[in-house]
Amino acid sequence: GLKLETLESVFNCMSGNHVYVIGGVLVGALEMWQEFYRLVWHCQKKVLRENIVDDDQGIFLMCYYYRPDMIKLNYLGKNKWFDLFRCKGKRTIRTFSHRMRILCLHK
16 A cells, blocks of 8 residues: 655655555545635645656655544555446446536536
């Protein structure tokens, strides 16, 4: 599993381009998004103060370092990202995208 014991270990993962997080797949309770937003903002500022620019995966690793209680990492397996569409029971891409559209529009 992922062990980030120091902030330096986070920066080492960033600079070594180690992939642990699929950035485009985030699931969370509605009430947690504001808190997550503040955490991401804090981590982005911290990275920029170190004159480092990184993608969302690196920022999410830093978020995990600061708040492992907030973030649960699920190992999908190599090249199994598409299985995410099957999580939470039988669902097709169509129903998944419909649910996401509803969530995004708050309807």
